[in-house]
Amino acid sequence: MIVAVDGPTASGKGTIAAAIARRFGLPHLDTGLLYRATGWQTSCAGGDVDAPADALAGTSFPASLLCDPRLRTEDAGALASRVSVHPAVREALFQRQRDFATQPGGAVLDGRDIGTVIAPDADVKLFVTASVQERARRRWLELSARGGEFSLAEVERDIARRDARDMSRADAPLRPAMDALILDTTAFAREQAIEAAIEAVAQAMRARG
């Protein structure tokens, strides 16, 4: 049972993927972390995240970096979005994600291209989205709670920029798979969104028999 959860920044896909994994007892991979670690490693080594060779070298990050809380920052997200445009980076991170997806017993992966590239054979594909304004509001609340001093307008601008980069790149752009179920959570509270996603997976499981 492979569950692919894709969607733009701050759509809630990570929370939804984690809830699905808990509910169905499946291992979960947040694939964005791999790109965040690559961007962080490239930058810490003094490399240029926009240069393909430097960014490719960044994919050899130490495994311990994945637990570094600094990867969760907006800066790390922006670096991730820049290294993720390079086909060589995506190729270098492909097998690791594919192996995770195809492990015996199944898995849940969240990202941008899980249903289209990493696991086009996934049993369930969800594309979680919400309006830019709503995603900015959620991210702004989260950042403010952590003591961040960004304005709502700045957060919205950053999210719009990240969306544009993720959707317009030539290699594995952010887009729903043809057979994905679109879950627009703009008007949903967190728990409602989780419930709708879990129901979609349960339905797919029943259909499989």
Ligand code: C5P
């Ligand atoms: O999901 P998260 O915000 O952690 O992802 C950070 C960035 O990594 C995204 O903006 C995107 O550019 C890139 N990414 C990707 N493919 C994935 C996951 C993330 O290109 N499967």
